[in-house]
Amino acid sequence: MIDRPELPPLLELDQISVMRGERLVLDRLNLRIEQGQHIAILGPNGSGKSTLLGLLTREHYPLGGRQIRVLGRDRWSVADLRQVIGIVSPSLHADLAGRETGRGPLSAFDAVASAFFGASGVWQHHVLTAEMRSRTGRALERIGIAHLAARDMATMSTGEARRVLIARALVHEPRALFLDEPCGGLDPGTRRSFLETLRGLARGGTTLIMVTHHIEEILPEIDHVVTIRNGAVTGDDSKARLLDAASLSALFDADVTLDCVDGWYSARFA
Numbered sequence: 001m002i003d004r005p006e007l008p009p010l011l012e013l014d015q016i017s018v019m020r021g022e023r024l025v026l027d028r029l030n031l032r033i034e035q036g037q038h039i040a041i042l043g044p045n046g047s048g049k050s051t052l053l054g055l056l057t058r059e060h061y062p063l064g065g066r067q068i069r070v071l072g073r074d075r076w077s078v079a080d081l082r083q084v085i086g087i088v089s090p091s092l093h094a095d096l097a098g099r100e101t102g103r104g105p106l107s108a109f110d111a112v113a114s115a116f117f118g119a120s121g122v123w124q125h126h127v128l129t130a131e132m133r134s135r136t137g138r139a140l141e142r143i144g145i146a147h148l149a150a151r152d153m154a155t156m157s158t159g160e161a162r163r164v165l166i167a168r169a170l171v172h173e174p175r176a177l178f179l180d181e182p183c184g185g186l187d188p189g190t191r192r193s194f195l196e197t198l199r200g201l202a203r204g205g206t207t208l209i210m211v212t213h214h215i216e217e218i219l220p221e222i223d224h225v226v227t228i229r230n231g232a233v234t235g236d237d238s239k240a241r242l243l244d245a246a247s248l249s250a251l252f253d254a255d256v257t258l259d260c261v262d263g264w265y266s267a268r269f270a
């Protein structure tokens with residue numbers, strides 16, 4: 001029998017605590033996300049989901065010098081991380097929407113291409129190589145917005161801009177995408193087509209880590225759920241085991257009735 005070496009986990013948090021102001025918002029949180037595991041991180045408002053994301057972008061740091069391990073490594077820079085995990089958060093949209101650069105208003109193409117420089121726009125001193133241009137074009141195509149390449153970010157709908165942010169994360173061809181409330185602000189039709197795009201990425205081999213408090217956004221491809229409440233993991237199990245009325249009622253402090261049709265869940269709150 002061939003002995004295959006075990007793959008290191010994509011992400012490992014071991015007893016991670018974070019203070020914000022005077023508050024302990026993550027409290028000895030343990031989380032292990034395996035490579036290739038599509039996962040939803042579910043929790044009510046204020047449970048610590050965005051703070052968790054902020055650990056990856058180095059907006060927040062764990063107490064006591066503890067480290068978050070990425071692919072088994074304690075030491076990594078945000079630039080290293082981008083090659084492994086693309087991060088899509090609504091705050092980036094706000095940052096890109098009002099941008100002017102040396103080349104005029106920020107186009108979708110430049111919003112995506114500037115990811116190569118870790119910047120929010122392409123400036124005179126940035127040198128865009130042919131390889132970068134072609135990767136930018138491919139990322140826009142992959143997400144179905146090649147026709148928007150020249151459009152000013154400030155004139156885009158929320159749904160269009162959200163796709164630009166995903167294309168921006170995809171230029172690095174990361175193994176995983178970490179999506180913070182990916183459907184916030186989208187109308188029901190746009191949301192459904194956006195979720196279908198995400199499904200396409202999942203089927204194409206990109207691991208999806210979706211942070212949400214909307215059960216109906218959990219893609220059928222996601223088979224693992226982590227629940228967070230008061231800064232700690234309260235559940236970490238298969239979707240089949242964790243998405244039930246009793247667990248969700250406890251998580252959201254409400255009477256939840258759950259339905260599942262064709263792999264899509266929906267919840268009614270009493």
Ligand SMILES: Nc1ncnc2c1ncn2[C@@H]1O[C@H](COP(=O)(O)OP(=O)(O)OP(=O)(O)O)[C@@H](O)[C@H]1O
Binds near residue numbers: 050
């Ligand atoms: N500067 C701060 N000082 C004190 N507490 C803070 C500060 N910033 C955030 N918090 C608290 O940290 C907790 C976690 O916030 P976080 O934004 O991570 O939650 P969340 O799960 O992402 O919430 P939401 O779903 O509403 O976005 C919240 O209770 C919030 O009130």
